[in-house]
Amino acid sequence: MKQVDVAIVGAGIMGLAHAIHAVRAGLTVAVFERSPEARGASVRNFGMLAVVAQAPGKQLDAAQRSLACWQEVALHAGIAMRRAGCLFLARAPEEMQVLEESAVVNRDNDHSLELLPRSALSDYAPNLPSDQLLGGLWSADAWKVDQRQALARIADWLQSEHGVSFHFSTNVHSVTTGALETSAGTFKAGQIILCGGDEFETLFPDTFRALGVTRCQLQMLRTPPQPDNWQLKPFILGGLSMTRYNLFETCPSLPALKDYQKTHYASHLAHGVHVIACQEPDGSITIGDSHAYGDAPDGGRSDEIDQLILSDLSGMIALPDPRISQRWIGHYAYLPSRETLILLPTDGVTAVTMTNGQGMTHGFSVAEDVIQDLFG
Ligand SMILES: Cc1cc2nc3c(=O)[nH]c(=O)nc-3n(C[C@H](O)[C@H](O)[C@H](O)COP(=O)(O)OP(=O)(O)OC[C@H]3O[C@@H](n4cnc5c(N)ncnc54)[C@H](O)[C@@H]3O)c2cc1C
Incomplete structure (x- = not known):
């Protein structure tokens, strides 16, 4: 495989949100997911975009920005989404x-x-x-997406319309600056973004443990x-x-x-x-x-x-x-009192973890900020 600009570990909503903003920024992207399809929190939730649950100010603004992205993606990827209230x-x-x-x-x-x-x-x-x-x-101010359908459709759409390469059933064993060791061999990337959800025992476990996640x-x-x-x-x-x-x-x-x-x-x-x-x-x-x-x-x-x-x-x-x-x-x-954890465990590697149980509501705005910070 040729080297990509961004490699993403995890095809849950956080991984896919980063992939979307990366392709919007004109970057080449590969996503690695250990299961044959997304099976983590992102397909086990209510599919609730809970704008109503946000405190006015920064939190509400971020949720509304994320919602606007969901609306656009749902249209292009053919996802069932309704303003349920x-x-x-x-x-x-x-x-x-x-x-x-x-x-x-x-x-x-x-x-x-x-x-x-x-x-x-x-x-x-x-x-x-x-x-x-x-x-x-x-x-x-509450929207319902079909959470199981959404994850599969976004991945299909990213692959077919934006050339993102998906490596399902591929476990990432270790990550170093510019390289991923996986069950399918070694891959190279300019930046690596970890979106492993609650799986923090394998990649940089000490970094997560030190923070008490x-x-x-x-x-x-x-x-x-x-x-x-x-x-x-x-x-x-x-x-x-x-x-x-x-x-x-x-x-x-x-x-x-x-x-x-x-x-x-x-x-x-x-x-x-x-x-x-x-x-x-x-x-x-x-x-x-x-x-x-x-x-x-x-x-x-x-x-x-x-x-x-x-x-x-x-x-x-x-x-x-x-x-x-x-x-x-x-x-x-x-992680109590933290909504999002953004860690830089080594050069060229960013780990993005939602720690408030609201990744469906906030994922797109978090990812937008991360890609903006990394690539301008
Ligand atoms: C029951 C439940 C209800 C919820 N309800 C809502 C809701 O209604 N609204 C809302 O906003 N949020 C809700 N949430 C929270 C939301 O689902 C999560 O914040 C969000 O899904 C986290 O997304 P993620 O991509 O980080 O994690 P995940 O969806 O868990 O994805 C992580 C992926 O990374 C993969 N992975 C990890 N390590 C590796 C590795 N080494 N190699 C390869 N792949 C790897 C995993 O296989 C997994 O597929 C709910 C959560 C739960 C559990």
Whole structure:
């Protein structure tokens, strides 16, 4: 193989985002992925571009820049993408109070939030148990991409339209300045960008370990396609998401909601459960998730966590077919209070790791900045 300008390790969303910005900059690119296709966090998530979840300012701006890139790529690569919106539902007065405050404190920023009385909820989603709900908060600022389709289509498009060479089923054993040792031999590149997700035990493990990067394990479920073309437009979220999303962080009543959850949701909090449900293009519903942090999260699935997730969801929406047909776990790299980790372990090598669990939302803007810094 001839030498390329940029070699990228990992064909998850971060690897592909770097490949896109590199070809836009007129560079030649090769991508190395140990699996036959992307199988990491990027195909195990909700496919949620969570612009709504971002704090106003730098974070929100970056998410909006990333969204603009998704929209362009989706058009060219033929990816299913829709403006699903996001509906936060309140079942307790403490939750409703936070939603009311959020509509006020975010009034002057770019989030388009609408506080909904109970009577208006059915205009936004079907099958809501309105007698149990106090009201909701609607934002149009959440997009849904078909996460499994998207990764495959972007790789196909980069290969066929932009000449990016993909080396799937190719493990990268080691990286030095200008060279990669792989299961398919040695390759040369001017710059090497590592986008290995939560896999930091193989390449430059000491660099990651010194910073204290760990992993987060998440548990996910999916129903079969819902019957009779039943449609759920928005992402559905409840009170447990209000204490996780930056959107609510300046609400004066957030501490009271946290206290309420300590009493009423102790098991959920112990497993980091906050519930999100969204509909896939085939009509199935993806449901999650839980968060277990640490060096070596357990790895196994837990029925108890499934039940915590499903019982909380059933208080928010009655799915016509609530059976579960798929269960999986996913991992992402985690470093508290850091969103992105950009490391330069040796000359000509840059490691880019999302450490906040929002790589789908932020990946394109992070990659744009990295390519800009490296190549101008
Ligand atoms: C359950 C779950 C739900 C989530 N929901 C959302 C969401 O809705 N919205 C959002 O914005 N974010 C979400 N996230 C976070 C998001 O999915 C991640 O931030 C993002 O996918 C990370 O992308 P990545 O490319 O860095 O990692 P990955 O997708 O894990 O890709 C890394 C790739 O590198 C390859 N690799 C690693 N080492 C080597 C090597 N030595 N040689 C060859 N290949 C190698 C791996 O095989 C893998 O394919 C979620 C994450 C999870 C787990």
